[in-house]
Amino acid sequence: xxxxxxxxxxxxxxxxxxxxxxxxxxxxxxxxxxxxxxxxxxxxxxxxxxxxxxxxxxxxxxxxxxxxxxxxxxxxxxxxxxxxxxxxxxxxxxxxxxxxxxxxxxxxxxxxxxxxxxxxxxxxxxxxxxxxxxxxxxxxxxxxxxxxxxxxxxxxxxxxxxxxxxxxxxxxxxxxxxxxxxxxxxxxxxxxxxxxxxxxxxxxxxxxxxxxxxxxxxxxxxxxxxxxxxxxxxxxxxxxxxxxxxxxxxx
Amino acid sequence: xxxxxxxxxxxxxxxxxxxxxxxxxxxxxxxxxxxxxxxxxxxxxxxxxxxxxxxxxxxxxxxxxxxxxxxxxxxxxxxxxxxxxxxxxxxxxxxxxxxxxxxxxxxxxxxxxxxxxxxxxxxxxxxxxxxxxxxxxxxxxxxxxxxxxxxxxxxxxxxxxxxxxxxxxxxxxxxxxxxxxxxxxxxxxxxxxxxxxxxxxxxxxxxxxxxxxxxxxxxxxxxxxxxxxxxxxxxxxxxxxxxxxxxxxxxxxxxxxxxxxxxxxxxxxxxxxxxxxxxxxxxxxxxxxxxxx
Numbered sequence: 171x172x173x174x175x176x177x178x179x180x181x182x183x184x185x186x187x188x189x190x191x192x193x194x195x196x197x198x199x200x201x202x203x204x205x206x207x208x209x210x211x212x213x214x215x216x217x218x219x220x221x222x223x224x225x226x227x228x229x230x231x232x233x234x235x236x237x238x239x240x241x242x243x244x245x246x247x248x249x250x251x252x253x254x255x256x257x258x259x260x261x262x263x264x265x266x267x268x269x270x271x272x273x274x275x276x277x278x279x280x281x282x283x284x285x286x287x288x289x290x291x292x293x294x295x296x297x298x299x300x301x302x303x304x305x306x307x308x309x310x311x312x313x314x315x316x317x318x319x320x321x322x323x324x325x326x327x328x329x330x331x332x333x334x335x336x337x338x339x340x341x342x343x344x345x346x347x348x349x350x351x352x353x354x355x356x357x358x359x360x361x362x363x364x365x366x367x368x369x370x371x372x373x374x375x376x377x378x379x380x381x382x383x384x385x386x387x388x389x390x391x392x393x394x395x396x397x398x399x400x401x402x403x404x405x406x407x408x409x410x411x412x413x414x415x416x417x418x419x420x421x
Numbered sequence: 422x423x424x425x426x427x428x429x430x431x432x433x434x435x436x437x438x439x440x441x442x443x444x445x446x447x448x449x450x451x452x453x454x455x456x457x458x459x460x461x462x463x464x465x466x467x468x469x470x471x472x473x474x475x476x477x478x479x480x481x482x483x484x485x486x487x488x489x490x491x492x493x494x495x496x497x498x499x500x501x502x503x504x505x506x507x508x509x510x511x512x513x514x515x516x517x518x519x520x521x522x523x524x525x526x527x528x529x530x531x532x533x534x535x536x537x538x539x540x541x542x543x544x545x546x547x548x549x550x551x552x553x554x555x556x557x558x559x560x561x562x563x564x565x566x567x568x569x570x571x572x573x574x575x576x577x578x579x580x581x582x583x584x585x586x587x588x589x590x591x592x593x594x595x596x597x598x599x600x601x602x603x604x605x606x607x608x609x610x611x612x613x614x615x616x617x618x619x620x621x622x623x624x625x626x627x628x629x630x631x632x633x634x635x636x637x638x639x640x641x642x643x644x645x646x647x648x649x650x651x652x653x654x655x656x657x658x659x660x661x662x663x664x665x666x667x668x669x670x671x672x673x674x675x676x677x678x679x680x681x682x683x684x685x686x687x688x689x690x691x692x693x694x695x696x697x698x699x700x701x702x703x704x705x706x707x708x709x710x711x712x713x714x
Contacts, residue, residue, distance in 0.1 A: 224603055224604065225603040225604045226603070246603070246604040246605060246606070247451060247604060247606060247607070248531065248605070248606075248607060251527075251528040251531050254528060254548075255528075255546075255547070277524060277553070278514070282524075282553070282557050283517075284514075284515070284517045285514055285515060286515070287511075287515065288506070288510065288511040288514035288515055289506065290498045290499070290500055290505060290506065291478075291496055291497055291498035291499060291500075291524055292497060292498070292524055292525070292526055292527075292552065292553075292554060293497060293498045293526075293527055294497075294526060294527045294528055294548075295526070295552070296526035296529070296548050296549050296550075296551075296552035296554050297526045297527070297528040297529065297546075297547065297548030297549070299551075299552070300547045300548065300550050300551060301547055301548070322553045322557075323551070323552050323553040323556070324552060324553070325552075326550070326551035326552050330551040330552075331550070331551045333551070334550045334551035335550070335572075335573045336572060336573075337547060337550060337572035337573050337574050338547065338550035338551040340572075341547070342551075
C-alpha cells in the first residue's frame with residue numbers, strides 16, 4: 171500500500187506500545203490512543219481487554235465511536251479505580267506538558283494558586299502513574315509541550331516517584347511517549363526522556379528543535395516502523411473509515 | 422394496623438431550605454453525567470453562600486462558582502466531556518474567585534468518600550505520592566504501614582459531607598432508588614458520606630415498581646441513607662440521564678458559549694434560563710429545543 175500517512179505511522183507506534191502487555195485493561199484517552207489500542211488488539215495482542223470508554227468491556231473490536239456489539243464485562247468508574255490499584259492496566263493519557271524527567275501536567279498552566287490557564291484538573295494521573303503502566307500521546311510535539319519542568323506535576327515521572335519513596339516507585343512505569351514526530355521513553359540518563367525513533371520523514375534535529383530541553387538521543391536513532399499492509403487495511407477499512415485520524419495528525 | 426416507612430417526598434425548594442450557609446455539599450453524578458441539576462438551579466436561586474462543594478465536576482461546579490456560591494471547591498477535574506474544559510470553572514480559577522481549592526486525584530476522591538462513609542479518619546492509598554497533589558495541599562499527610570513492608574502511603578482524609586445531592590432514574594416515596602443507566606457513579610458513597618442525602622429522580626414509583634422490570638442490583642440507594650425525595654422530570658438536564666435522556670449537546674454548547682463570552686452574553690443566558698423557577702427553566706429549555714429543531 172502506498173501513501174502511508176503520518177497518522178497511520180502514529181497508530182502503529184501506539185499499537186506497539188501495547189503489544190507486549192498481555193491480558194490487561196488497555197485504557198486509551200482520546201482518538202489516536204483508541205485507534206492504536208484497537209489496532210494492537212486486532213494484530214499483535216488479541217488478549218487486550220478494551221472498553222467503550224464508558225462502562226462496558228467489549229468482546230469485539232468496533233470501529234472508532236461505533237456502538238458496542240458483544241459485551242464481555244462491566245467497568246463503571248468505581249471498578250476502573252479498582253483495576254488501577256490492581257495494576258492490570260495500561261493507560262495512554264494526553265499531556266499538556268511533559269518535562270525532561272517524564273512528569274506530566276494536565277492540571278493548570280502557570281502558578282497553581284492563580285493559573286494563567288486552568289486545564290482539566292489532575293484527573294487520575296497521580297494515581298495512574300504510581301499504580302499501573304502509563305504512556306502519553308502528544309499530537310503536536312512542540313517546545314510548549316516538552317518543557318524543562320512542568321508547571322504542575324499530575325503524572326509522576328520516575329525520578330519524582332523514586333524520591334517519594336518505595337511505595338511510589340514500586341509500580342511507577344512510564345512506558346512510551348508517542349508524538350506526531352517521534353517515539354520516546356524515559357530510558358535516558360537518570361531516567362530522563364529519551365528519543366527512541368523518529369517517524370519517516372522527520373529528522374532527529376527537527377525533534378530536538380521541537381523539544382524544550384536537551385533530549386537524550388543515542389547515536390543512530392532508527393526510523394519508526396511503517397505500518398504493515400495488514401495494519402493499513404485494518405486502519406483504513408475497519409477501524410477508521412471516516413479518516414478521523416487526520417483530524418489528530420493532519421498531513 | 423401495620424405502618425409503612427415514612428413518606429419523604431418534598432419539593433426542591435424544601436430541600437434547599439434545609440441547607441445552610443457554609444455547609445459542605447457533595448454533588449453526585451460524574452462530570453456532565455446524571456447530575457442533580459434541578460437542585461443546583463434551586464441553590465442558584467437561593468441566598469445560600471460560602472458553600473464547600475465536593476464534586477467530580479461538570480456544569481454543577483461551573484454554575485455555582487460563577488454565581489459566587491462557593492468558598493471552597495474539592496475536585497479532581499471539571500469537564501463537560503464533549504467540551505473538555507468547563508468555561509465557568511476555568512474563568513473562576515483564572516480570575517481567582519474561588520477562595521480555596523483542593524485538587525485531588527480522582528481515585529483519592531473515592532477513597533476520601535469511602536473513609537467518610539465508613540466513619541474512618543482516613544484510608545491509605547498510593548495515589549498522590551510524588552505528585553503536586555501533595556505539594557498544593559500541604560495539609561495532606563502520609564502514613565507508614567505498621568507491617569514489615571513499611572511502605573509510606575497517602576493517608577487520604579475522609580471527605581464527610583453535611584449534605585449529598587444525587588439524581589437517579591427512579592425512586593419510591595421512602596428513598597429507595599434505582600439507576601437505569603450504564604454507571605452508578607458514586608451516588609451511594611456520597612449518600613453514606615453525608616449526614617443528609619436528598620434524591621431527585623425522573624419518576625417516583627411505588628416500591629414494587631422499582632424492581633418490576635429492573636434487576637434488583639440496580640437498587641443503589643436504600644431509604645436508610647436518604648432524607649428526602651423529589652420528583653424532578655428532566656431534572657438532570659443538560660447532563661445525561663440515560664436511558665431517560667442523553668446529554669442535551671445543543672444546550673450545552675449554548676451554555677458554554679455564553680459562559681466563555683462577555684458578561685452581557687452570560688447575563689442574557691441567565692436571564693433567559695436561570696431567572697425563574699424549575700418549571701420556567703424547563704419551559705425555556707423546551708422553547709430552545711424547538712428553535713434549534
